[in-house]
Amino acid sequence: MRTSSKLKTSLRAALALYAVAMASANATDTTDDYPQQPAIVNYTTSEAGNPFVDGWYADPDTAIYQGVYWVFPTSSYVYDQQTYLDAFSSPDLVHWTKHANILTTKDVTWATKAVWAPAPAFRNGKYFIYFGANDIQEGEPEQGFIGGIGVAVADNPQGPYVDALGKPLIGAYNNSAQPIDQDVFIDDDGQAYIYYGGHGHANVAKLKEDMISFDTFEDGTTFKEITPRDYAEGPQILKRNGKYYLMWSEGGWTGPDYQVSYAVADSPLGPFLGVSGTTILQQDSAVAKGSGHNGVIHVPGTDIYYIVYHRRPLSENAGEHRVLCYDRMYFNEDGSIKPIKMLVKDHFTDGDMVGWKVYPEGSEPEGAHVVDNKLEVKSRSKSGTIVALDTNFTDQLYDATVILSNSSNDFGTSAGLVFGVKNVPSVPYKTKGYYAGLSTAGRVFIMNLGDGTSTLVEGVDIKPDIEHHIRVSAIGANISVFVDDLTWPRLTLDGSNHAAGMNGVAVFNMEAKFGNVSIAEAS
Numbered sequence: 001m002r003t004s005s006k007l008k009t010s011l012r013a014a015l016a017l018y019a020v021a022m023a024s025a026n027a028t029d030t031t032d033d034y035p036q037q038p039a040i041v042n043y044t045t046s047e048a049g050n051p052f053v054d055g056w057y058a059d060p061d062t063a064i065y066q067g068v069y070w071v072f073p074t075s076s077y078v079y080d081q082q083t084y085l086d087a088f089s090s091p092d093l094v095h096w097t098k099h100a101n102i103l104t105t106k107d108v109t110w111a112t113k114a115v116w117a118p119a120p121a122f123r124n125g126k127y128f129i130y131f132g133a134n135d136i137q138e139g140e141p142e143q144g145f146i147g148g149i150g151v152a153v154a155d156n157p158q159g160p161y162v163d164a165l166g167k168p169l170i171g172a173y174n175n176s177a178q179p180i181d182q183d184v185f186i187d188d189d190g191q192a193y194i195y196y197g198g199h200g201h202a203n204v205a206k207l208k209e210d211m212i213s214f215d216t217f218e219d220g221t222t223f224k225e226i227t228p229r230d231y232a233e234g235p236q237i238l239k240r241n242g243k244y245y246l247m248w249s250e251g252g253w254t255g256p257d258y259q260v261s262y263a264v265a266d267s268p269l270g271p272f273l274g275v276s277g278t279t280i281l282q283q284d285s286a287v288a289k290g291s292g293h294n295g296v297i298h299v300p301g302t303d304i305y306y307i308v309y310h311r312r313p314l315s316e317n318a319g320e321h322r323v324l325c326y327d328r329m330y331f332n333e334d335g336s337i338k339p340i341k342m343l344v345k346d347h348f349t350d351g352d353m354v355g356w357k358v359y360p361e362g363s364e365p366e367g368a369h370v371v372d373n374k375l376e377v378k379s380r381s382k383s384g385t386i387v388a389l390d391t392n393f394t395d396q397l398y399d400a401t402v403i404l405s406n407s408s409n410d411f412g413t414s415a416g417l418v419f420g421v422k423n424v425p426s427v428p429y430k431t432k433g434y435y436a437g438l439s440t441a442g443r444v445f446i447m448n449l450g451d452g453t454s455t456l457v458e459g460v461d462i463k464p465d466i467e468h469h470i471r472v473s474a475i476g477a478n479i480s481v482f483v484d485d486l487t488w489p490r491l492t493l494d495g496s497n498h499a500a501g502m503n504g505v506a507v508f509n510m511e512a513k514f515g516n517v518s519i520a521e522a523s
């Protein structure tokens, strides 16, 4: 059946009226990029787990639109598949909604590949995405290759975005800067700037009020070089207390030395050229590698900042296997940024277990699921199930809550925490590492899974269906386990041979629920 053209016309009229209403609603807000105050979120890290969304993504940048937090990343599958952008939105930085394909090469006539590092901006009721495309190399524009930094515009944060120019906004190398990795910033006086540049050079340019054309500097130039020392790519500007913080990535994007540094200036133009940065985010052999290319979330009206970045899980070696994470960014009294600690926590309130893997791999006998903010693990066998994070801590403080499901005196029925775990074989109890187990028979024990030695204490008040706090402290030769009472350990084992490895939860022949996981380096 065809819709009558009359009905279509009135529908269109209604939609047009709605669009006008939306546009004028937005127009009244154009002096303020935050028409609605977002939730004030005060976390130490992504407490529902890093990575905070599933999938391979990189180069995140952020925005707050109508009280909602947005993250715009590069899709980090193999090079040939980097042809589309997804976005993520969240009211609280915990629960995320994925908006797939907000912009793809199909929407941009001149773009074929390498759609990278989206940078969001909002002005005059319009949402902009600045993106790199085609990965052009020095000399190629002169040979007729088209590529560089494009700009797309939409009426909503989630798109659909349409190419605003039909060609790149920046389609050539200037000052040896590859036209990629853009960041757009609107200063308090209304002047918009674009910072960008790969291949070790960074430029800044002034955008006109229309956001799709350039103003020149007083000396008549459009692009001003601002390359700090050791700069590789990924510039990000942040204004705080009247100071301009330029953050950037150093090192090679696939390598272990990828890291974030920053420098501060009194002007959006620097001086940054040749300035040495202070490194604030680096890989950590216990948590992840290749951490870099950051965005920043500032919770409006507060002094709460988060650094949003990508990193590579420890066991991943493919360059594009990058994941999205955030951690809290703290400032010192003098305005300098404290080194960022990548924390490992998961309280499962996002309803997912991204970053956790079930062992033995591929078996997933009864599985592991998040139910009511708890990681529920079922194991029907005495060879057990381990669900682990891709961590590599040696000395550590490992906390979690656990609820045991059933009563049993059986020695093979228990649940608890594993650490220092390596290469889980098909029989988890034969893995290398340590297991701190609890049983409803009132037993607490620590077992060296490598050689089967253990130490045990009986008569501890452990009941089924009651939440118990379990803490493992492994420092040097001293491995101690606390249950509920955190002032003194229930037992201590000589762990002089304990080594780095994964953290996880383990369940043997029962069902258990885990919550509030936190693993921190200890020394």
Ligand SMILES: *[C@@H]1O[C@H](CO)[C@@H](O)[C@H](O)[C@H]1NC(C)=O
Binding pocket: 042, 302, 303, 304
């Ligand atoms: C954030 O939480 C910490 C401790 O949980 C508290 O000391 C601090 O005042 C809070 N900050 C804000 C801005 O709410």
Ligand SMILES: *[C@@H]1O[C@H](CO)[C@@H](O)[C@H](O)[C@H]1NC(C)=O
Binding pocket: 169, 170, 171, 172, 173, 174, 175, 223
């Ligand atoms: C710098 O950029 C402009 C505008 O995109 C371009 O016309 C010009 O050729 C570039 N200069 C150099 C030296 O590449």
Ligand SMILES: *[C@@H]1O[C@H](CO)[C@@H](O)[C@H](O)[C@H]1NC(C)=O
Binding pocket: 285, 286, 314, 315, 392, 394, 500, 501
């Ligand atoms: C794990 O940590 C150990 C000790 O710190 C280190 O030697 C090893 O390289 C780390 N492994 C990974 C994959 O980072």
Ligand SMILES: *[C@@H]1O[C@H](CO)[C@@H](O)[C@H](O)[C@H]1NC(C)=O
Binding pocket: 473, 478, 479, 480, 488, 489, 492
């Ligand atoms: C081992 O560590 C625990 C917890 O920090 C502490 O209570 C205990 O005294 C230590 N034991 C030894 C022998 O150092």
Ligand SMILES: *[C@@H]1O[C@H](CO)[C@@H](O)[C@H](O)[C@H]1NC(C)=O
Binding pocket: 378, 379, 380, 405, 406, 407, 408, 413, 509, 510, 511
């Ligand atoms: C404990 O619970 C598991 C999983 O529900 C079940 O398979 C097992 O038989 C139970 N064990 C006892 C001793 O009740």
Ligand SMILES: *[C@@H]1O[C@H](CO)[C@@H](O)[C@H](O)[C@H]1NC(C)=O
Binding pocket: 347, 401, 467, 515, 516
């Ligand atoms: C677990 O974490 C949640 C959310 O942070 C908190 O509200 C709750 O008190 C914690 N529970 C325990 C037992 O630590």
